[in-house]
Amino acid sequence: MVALQVACRKADSISPDDNPDSEWLSGGSQTAFDQGGGAFSHAFASLPANLVRIHEIGDGQFNATFVSAPAPLNPGLGPVFNNVSCGSCHVADGRGKVPGVGESAANMLFRLSIPGEGEHGNPVPVPGYGDQLQSRALLGKPREGDIAITYTETTYHFADGATYKLRAPTYTFTALYTTMPGNVMLSPRVAAPIFGLGLLEAISDNTILANADADDKDGDGISGKPNMVWDVLKSQKVLGRFGWKANQPTLLQQVAAAYNGDIGITNFLFPKESSEGQTQFDSDPNSKSYELTDSLLHSVQFYVRSLAVPARRIATDAKVVEGKGLFKSAGCIKCHKADMRTGVDVSLPQVSNQLIHPFTDLLLHDMGAGLADNRPDFLATGTEWRTAPLWGIGLTQKVNGHTNFLHDGRARNLMEAIMWHGGEALSAKNKVNNMSKSERDALVAFVESL
Template identity: 45%
Template sequence: MAGHPRPMAGLIAALGLAGLALPGHAGGKVDLTRPHLEVVARTAAESGRIAAVTAPAADFSAPEPFEANAGGAATVRARDNTDAFSQPSANMPFERELDFKVGNGLFRKLWVSSPSSTLVSDGLGPLFNARGCQNCHLKDGRGHPPESPDDDAVSMFLRISVPATAAAGTTEIEAFLLSLGDETPRTAPDPVYGGQLQDFAIQGHDAEYRLDIAYEEIEVPLSGGETASLRKPRYRAADLGYGPLGPDAMLSPRVAPQMIGLGLLEAIDAQDILAREDPADADGDGVSGRAQIVWSFEHARPMLGRFGLKAGSPTIREQSASAFAGDIGISSPVFGAGWGDCTEFQTTCRTAPDGSSGTPENTEIGAEGLDLVTFYARNLAVPERRDVGDTQVLRGKEIFYGVGCPACHTPKYVTSRLADQPEQSFQLIWPYTDLLLHDMGPGLADNRPEGRADGREWRTPPLWGIGLTETVSGHSYFLHDGRARSLLEAVLWHGGEARAQRDAVVDMPPEDRAALIRYLESL
């Protein structure tokens, strides 16, 4: 794909299908096996053991076996400092630790603009949101929105797209997604601003915008005379560098998520995820999750989306390459355009010098570097649970199950056997996600379709490590845009398919509500 303009992350399924066959695609069916992993098929005996060990909890008087080891054998001890999310898989063979450390170096690397004497470090931009991966994922943790108008230490930006009818070149993906039975309105990158808005630019170029946020406080009455306050955000793209946005432009705020456990999520068998789909709510529980299907540029085929806030990327490697291109303006063997997210309208940006002379592939980061970053991201370990046997935590777990939270936040899986990834192979893990798309109601809606996801749907975020957010990131901001300032606020923003659970939390006795939050803090 060298030379192809990088599409917006999460819209990987929206470009590049012209004239391509769809392997395994017939009659609305898509082959969702994972060509990038060496998966060893499960035996019938293994499938039986997996079904038994992943059965829902029934006894809340004591922790379940191995419940403290959220990442299976890859779990590391919980640290009480900012390094809690930056440890390698505990079961990593010694000879692979060097790859992890070199990948960490590339993840922390600050890129510079071209031309430069450092041929392996130049190519930044011309437009960018950060100079390195670590600038957004500080200490491999969660980003946050601006604390004040002059706060530059943030890791948040706005995605942008327009209806597909307003842009050319998307008819192939429309046909592909419609063949899956979808009727979600399709979108395409903005013809002027691309797939996301960049708030920085190299010397001689104009940044695309400045992010402006204002909040409205909304008081929510709770049982027992308690109250909570939610902040409802309003986002504006200010100081636009390339003219006003079109009337059809759709914006969606994004905060960088935590990085732990990605390799284990990638190792979950696709069938274990698809088995939880219930798009017509056949079981009547009000939950109707569905899988995100995206087009993989690297493998030239449809794949199950797993990564990103709307599950828009199929693999860690492709997600990493997408972030390099859109966030930093760095080309790779997956997205080879040296200009990153610059559009044809931004002619000066398109013709600026790039750093493609630094690698054998003539891209700004080569295959070896991208593989090392992928290995690092794949092996950021999940910390062990804390206080799993605490009486209040166990009561909170019972409430979590009792109000139906596991309908989306699936507690546990056993990963696939992988021939060449011992760290992720055949592990009992506890991520608390089904990796499916769910309608979260109008309160959280960005009203911007992305792939199969409509404007109200989001991927269920994993909950493992969520109780260490403040330890690692220095704040307790949650959800896709950081609007929630606590776990309770995050719960109270739930709507749509999770409205019944949200209302149950509002109405339950205060001591039960406190126990539920205590349980979440132990994850």
């Protein structure tokens, strides 16, 4: 179903016609005016009828449940997998939730590798497991294993004496089908929101690279660097921009890889089963077909590409305005860049030449030992993560029913997420630590307005 623009407007809202360059319009002309549970699921405005139809098909396919073959609809699940549909993890096109106590970690993704570099500089898959742990399997087939999560909670103090708590996760392999190497590197991931990705894809490489400063030549302590990753379609290294470590170059590859690794669905970019080479399965060496048609794969790619961004809320509120100033003075703005302009894409004019406000530079930054997964991914080191976009983050509770943030969902609210920052963000965190309670509240109010 294509979500329509909300017709009613709050007193403090504006329409795209009032000021095309307003900070209210997070997605430029592709901004949706909805503050409810469907805020992340609106199609771009002014799509022609043929593209509306493709968006609709992609929407249905994104939420389609796959089953084991043979089947008349959506066959090919597994044999091992993490979930049965894209929408099972990206609920309402939003943020994944970490499991509660005693729950399976099946809705999280765990990247795996062993030390070294693959043929294209990629992480080296784990023998018998591949590059992620699949925690589910078809009936009669053994799953690869699961992960148990425990947390250690520690109390800290702000400079004014107020306390806050941070919980550090520990991950333990359970129910493994075969021995896991002792030198395996594990990286937990929760599903990230998917709205606005088409606009991020439309930002030119030159615009992103202009913000890179890998050697910190300007001496500001921020040394954002690009990740250069393997483009399967082009068979060459290109700029990465999607994923927690910017390890995917395009939405097409991101979607195709997720189908293959998360659901066990082969496609023209990834024609081999994700379980191929694992000892518990026999693959058919003569098979030359794949399970997801090109047209359906491209429809899902277009669905993700054409999801609009929710508008800012209460941007003129005095507390929010104060928080905006604190966000800048603390230095958060150095990585979470407020403004970007997309390039020209003749294939989709809706994403062209848009002033957007994603609050990311799409670059890698050292976030310190506290957030490290210690697993390199192409040029990303074990302490580096791509700056996460902040647009729409204040609607997470409304859309997804929780406020779990960061790559593994360890933060239970925005302030915890801020206080986990280290490395290049340590100076900014220390400035937040020294703020008064009213200033901290204003800072959070600003981020929640995005």
